[in-house]
Amino acid sequence: MDKRKVKETLLGGLIRNNPTFVLVLGTCPTIAMTTSLSQAFAMGIATTFVLIFSNLFVSLLRSVIPDKVRIPCYIVIISTFVIIVQMVMRRFLPELYSTMQAFIALIVVNCIILARAESFASCNKPLYSMLDGVSMGLGFTAALCLIGIVREFFAGGAFAGMKIPGFPAMEGVGASAFGFITFGCLMALFNFVMQKIGERKERMKKQSLPLSEGVAELGKEAE
């Protein structure tokens, strides 16, 4: 197993190709399910579960599935795992399930899952595909939770359902419009930080180059 590829796959979904802040996929559940931290977390974990197993099975069957019917095959695999999530939630978390029921069913058409099946799992080995599912799922969960914390704080003056004394709830802030604004601001912040880190890495790399290579590098930049 290639250690470098494992690291790249794991970090890819979490940071470099974060499905929410960089690829801007799955915006519908991002806005609908981030009114509170608990809902955002549950949605993220449900999506992660579906991502891991749909990626695994798409990868295992990649040589069997004919190209012409690949999308229907992927959808059957994805919807199977979504229904399993529904069954388990209905049995063990009935209250949470009744508030999220419609959105759990909509994971079937979440573009993150179909996109990863099509672009990654269908051309990579099962283990890497599962790792990609873990990293994309956790990246999605982390982004959802971050937006959920901000929205719950402003709309309800609370954190994870617990009221924070001294912070009143703001009327109307729980609406989707504010969700979009929060999403946009956090996306800008995320990309700003990533850009700064990238620039810093580039500078460090140049500083560590031997003198002759460094001069050649500067010359290239001047051209």
Add this chain to the structure above:
Amino acid sequence: MDKAKMRSMLRCVLVLAAIALCSGLLLGAFNVLTYVDPLQSTYERFAADTGAQFSKMADETGKTYGDGSVVYYAVSNDGAYHAFLTEGKGGYGGTVQAYVYIKEGKIEKIVIGDNSETFLSKLEEADFYANFIGKEVGSLDVLNTDAVSGATKSSTAVKNAVNAAVQYYNEGNGQEVLTQSLREEMIAGGESNG
């Protein structure tokens, strides 16, 4: 038809059918593992929502009122709570289930059950349930309550569900079924404990 084309088409159909069959078997197995008897889950829900004990349904067959219907009705063992599982038609995603609890002639609590609505959170934001909670059931006009704008269909389905419980309670249905037999059982239980 060209033989090669036929073979490729057949392969597509077979692979898709095989995947669908496997997924069906997997779902069947999970259904066995996670299946809950609807009556049992209703008891558990009634008990969790009210904190009271329920040991027998007063009505398992239910009754329909226009677009709403009562599915199950039970009275808590101490007689304080009248608990209903109701359904209301007219939602955006179909039927909405509601658990309605009546105590001392007033609606004590409403909890939404199975549904496919995407705008139910708007009802809570607009304090829609305050139209019913704490109100005397005898004088409640559920169907003429204002719907929440932006979630009119979800409001309508919830209104139909609550209305079924209110109508049922006002007609005195089921209370006569709480019956001798249940009271006798409770008394017998009390004696044996004593």
